[in-house]
Amino acid sequence: MLTTCLLILSAFWVVSNMFTGKGLNYAVYYHIVNSAEGVSLDDIKMKLLCSLVLMALMAFFIFLCLKIHKRQIVFIKSKYVGICYIFCFIGMLFTAQARNYYDFFSDIYYLNHSDHAGIEKFYHIPTGNIKHKYNYVFIYAESMERTFRNINNINFQPKLTRLADESIDFTNIQQLPGMGWTMAGIVNTQCGIPLVMGQGNTGGRISQFLPGAQCIGSWLRNNGYHTQFIRGSKKEFAGSDKFFSQHGWLEQKDYQYFIDKNMVTADQISGWGVHDDRLTDYAWQEFVRLSSKNSPFLLSFLTVNTHPPMGNMLDVCQDKIINNIDNEMLKSVSCSDYLLSKFIENIIHSKWYNNTIIVLVSDHLMMGSIASPYLDPQADKRRNTFMVFKKGAKPQKVNTAGSLFDVWPTVLDIAGESDKKIGFGHNLLDHSQSHIFKAYVQNNIYPYMSFATALWNYPKITDDMVYEDKKLVIGDQKYALPLVASYDENNRIDSFFFEAIARNMELLGQQKKNFFYAEQCPDKTDLVCAYNVSPNKVEFSYISPQGASREHISNVTPLIYTNKLYGVSSGTYGEEGGVTGDYNEYNFSRGINAMAVKSKDKIFINVDTCQGAEMNENQLKDLYERSQSAIILSSYDSLFCGDKKPLTQLAEIFHDDKWNNIDFRQQIIGVYTPEKKESIIGKVNQPLDVFVGLDRQKILSICQTLTLCP
Incomplete structure (x- = not known):
């Protein structure tokens, strides 16, 4: 094993x-x-x-x-x-x-x-007025790192390299922690911080994306800029739609926009979205339209055709790139080189270039791809692309060591702005390194990462709470229910759990952490039942649209802290499910999961009854023999997928008719000894969380484990 x-x-x-x-x-x-x-x-x-x-x-x-x-x-x-x-x-x-x-x-x-005390002085929020209202065109080139300019003495970006000689070209842009994927690259450049999450942001369970961060989009918008972001992929990917809508971007045009407007044909779409030739054509049209309005704008777009692992070579590039390239990704890189250089040249030769600044960056170094054999041998020399085009700016190569944090501070300096610091970013034309880059070199970047985590603005448990639109509002954030949130000695929430409530609650109890638990009251749908739990006290409150009212207090140590419980969480498809206790956080698999309580050998059995598999009675007998007290059974995903025979068998084995009546994706958890049986059934398509008391082999509700049932 x-x-x-x-x-x-x-x-x-x-x-x-x-x-x-x-x-x-x-x-x-x-x-x-x-x-x-x-x-x-x-x-x-x-x-x-x-x-x-x-x-x-x-x-x-x-x-x-x-x-x-x-x-x-x-x-x-x-x-x-x-x-x-x-x-x-x-x-x-x-x-x-x-x-x-x-x-x-x-x-x-x-x-x-990590303690981020003292780091705040290096974090800057732009507040001044913009003096020179240039129009900005900001290009995120998917994985188009600078390294492709020299692979075994072959330049796969010849056209951009030629244009680089007319630009301010930064040659030493390195990849730091909190970077390395598209959403991170977007946050790195626009906010000047690493992208660090203390907890997932899926399914709208947290309403705001980095609410504590002040980013370039909001600053430009506050200075009268029109902001538009274009991408060929879906805007929901990695939560980017929330980031853009909440950080100053007025318009987002993505895959669905191109589909709805009938702007693409089937052969202009790949698995990642709209092809880059169609994307850059549309971006050019938008540049012309916005420039004609004589109002400042920030137009940005993200390419997709060089996305790992294979890339996507386009027909339009067939006669436009280097001949005799065998590797498909390298072909795609050369194709993007052609498309991006053509787009940039169109702006340079336009009548609007006098008042336009063009920025080209790679969102991150290329991840694992079929080009990796060419990139890996020069791992220490790999660098991101960062080029700035401005009419009248002196072309130069800048070798100052920096990162994507430094992009916008440098661009604003080129634009002649006095207020040019953003986040931890630093102007690379000063030819000095930023504090965060120095910390990275000294292996002391964690306080900066910790500071970036704090920008998610997790509230305090003492903040005002109301129940609104079936969400719990704490401070300025909305959270889905149910939720468990642990908090520190300053009452600041530091982690959230929206799934496997019982299991995660038991883990917090084992760690002796204070936590807050909230769920919609089962008998009062307009109220939230909330528990503020610590090793020495539990406070129960009702939370309504008007606020919270404390109802009960218990000064008895909750069972959750005694290590005499199993936390059992049965989830539906795609949700977390498992058990704590002796089984050390086993994850459940589809069907029925059985385990012996207080077993020396800790036997764990899974049978996929959804596929018609039947429980082996000899296995159950062995479980009983090895168990010192009882066995726990829990469903996961679905027990029943059309064949009732396995359920009938379980009902006969345990002499419990509840197993006969399980519907598709309905959960059940039971505790059985040779002398007694107990089980509980949940609602269809909803998770089920219970605790099992080891002393009495009895199923306990959440409020029972907290020694406080109102």
Whole structure:
């Protein structure tokens, strides 16, 4: 089983590395906790296939191990086998993958435990008036890093390189933590901060994206600019629609806009969205339209055709790029080189260039792709693209070490603005490094990351709360229900959980943390039932549209802090589900999940009854024999998918008719001993959370575990 765990970790690393090219990093974490709406299935189908193959191999290996264990098969009779295994295991700890895991979780730990006191003085919010109202065209070129100008002495960006000689070209733009994927690159440039999330922003569960950050869009908008962002992909991807709408952008035009306006044909769309030739054509039309209005604007767009892993070579580029390129991604890079240089040249040769500043950046270094064999050998030399075009500006190469944080401060300096600092950004034309870049070089960037986390403006538990539109409003943020939120010694919320409520609540209890729990009252739909929980006290309140009213206080230590509970969470499809206690946070799989309470061997069984599989009675008997008290059964996703036979079998085994009446995606959790049975059924398509008391082998409600049921 230890070997299986190691293989699963290795498999996860392999799939992560297929996406990032750098194993496990914050980009993986960000996209796990965020919406994947808008992702190209064409680009990830091989990764999904690889994942399925690895999962099948894991399942086969586990099955094989169980067979070997059950039949007590011994392949090698030697006392040295165990010693050899120990040495192999120790060797695994020194692999690059193990180091990657260690570094990643160390980063997460330091991020959550870093003190950002004193960092505030380096964070700047622009407040002045803009003196020179240039029109800005800001281009995010997907993965178009500067490195492609020299791959084995071949320049795959010849046209942009030629244009660079007419621009202010920054040659040393490095990638820091909190960078490395598209949404991060957008936040890095516009807000001058790393993109760090303490908690996912999926499904509208948190209403505001980085509400504490002040970014370039809002500043320009406040100075009378019209702001428009164009992208060929879906605007909902990674929560970017919230970011733009809440940070000064008046218009967002995305994949759906092009579809609704009948502006593209089927052959002008790929898995990631609208092709770049159509996108740049439309961006040019918008530039002409906006320039003709004689009112300042910020026009920005994001390309897609160089998105990993394969890229997308367009027919329009067939005779416009370097001949004899075999690699499809390198072809796509050269195609984008042609399209972007053509777009920039159109502006340079237009009558509006006198009052226009063009900015070209790569949103991040290219992740794992079919071009990786060409990029990986020069990993230490890879740099992002950053070029600025302004009529009358002296062309130059700037080698000052910097990052995407420094883009807008530098652009504003080129524009002649006096108030030009944004976030932690720094003007690279000063030929000095920013404080955050120096901290990165000294391996002390975590306080800056911690500060960026605080810009999500998590409220205090003492802030005003009201119930509005079926959401709990705390301060300025709206949150979906139910929720669990832990908070620090200053009453500042530091983490949220919207799924697996019982399991996560039990984990907080094990950590002796204070937390707040809120749910819609089951018998009063216009009220929220809220619990403020600490090891020595529980306060119960009703929260209405008018505010909160404290109702009960208990000074008894809640059971949640006694380690005498199992937190059991059964979720519907796509939601988190699992159990704490002796099983150390096991995740549930579809169908029925069974486990022995207080079992020395900690046996865990899953049977996919949704596929018609039946529970093996011998397995259950073995569970009873190994258990010191009881067994817990919990559904997950769905027990029933058309075949009632497995449910009938479960009802007969446990002498509990409730199992006969389970509908599709309806959850059930039960506790059984040879002498007694107890089960509880949830509502269809809703998660079910209960606690199991180890002393009495009894199902407890959430309020019972908090020793306070109003």
